[in-house]
Amino acid sequence: MGSVIGETFPLAVGIAISPIPIIATILMLLSPKAKATSVGFLLGWLAGILVAVVLFTLLSSVLPQQNSSSPISGVIKIILGALLLFLAVKQWRGRPAEGEQAAMPKWLSTIDSMTAIKGLGLGFLLAAVNPKNLLLAASAGVIIGGENLSFGDTTVVIGVFVLLAGCTVLIPVIGYLIASARMAGPLDRLREWLIDNNATIMAVLLLVIGVSVIGKGIASF
Numbered sequence: 297m298g299s300v301i302g303e304t305f306p307l308a309v310g311i312a313i314s315p316i317p318i319i320a321t322i323l324m325l326l327s328p329k330a331k332a333t334s335v336g337f338l339l340g341w342l343a344g345i346l347v348a349v350v351l352f353t354l355l356s357s358v359l360p361q362q363n364s365s366s367p368i369s370g371v372i373k374i375i376l377g378a379l380l381l382f383l384a385v386k387q388w389r390g391r392p393a394e395g396e397q398a399a400m401p402k403w404l405s406t407i408d409s410m411t412a413i414k415g416l417g418l419g420f421l422l423a424a425v426n427p428k429n430l431l432l433a434a435s436a437g438v439i440i441g442g443e444n445l446s447f448g449d450t451t452v453v454i455g456v457f458v459l460l461a462g463c464t465v466l467i468p469v470i471g472y473l474i475a476s477a478r479m480a481g482p483l484d485r486l487r488e489w490l491i492d493n494n495a496t497i498m499a500v501l502l503l504v505i506g507v508s509v510i511g512k513g514i515a516s517f
Contacts, residue, residue: 344423352437
């Protein structure tokens, strides 16, 4: 079980440090309906990660002759790694030029008027449907499902993965609920830095994880 947690750890970190969900969380915490919207977003974010990982764990576990060193597992990992590399190149080429303002999704401007339900739906979509996060969750599911763990161990591994992947949304929300007055300044500064460096962060991150996943795939043959 420990080795599986170790294998999926970089993938969880990859989801955790995705800048857009963190920026969305910060904007919600600075909005008029901060508490309700941010808690809804957090629940949707954690649920989306959980659903994606469980789905791919189940799909991976039913493949014929599936284990961590099988050719089938290797091919799937290589394909997932190649897709991550493709996204890394796309992110790098799309980064803003020096002095140019980074373009952000238009829906970020609607956060001030969001309700808790809309926040929940947005969190779920960003976790379970966003291509980058979905590929990372799929890679984790392939690893977990291919290890033939017991139900209890699988549950623990998935639980650890979800908490690690969701921690960068979970921690700010809990911190804000405990000490909202002190969080505003640091959150705003973090938001600006993430906006400026979003594409670069994701490009480097996807490159490293993509190469790692491909390496694990090659090692399966």
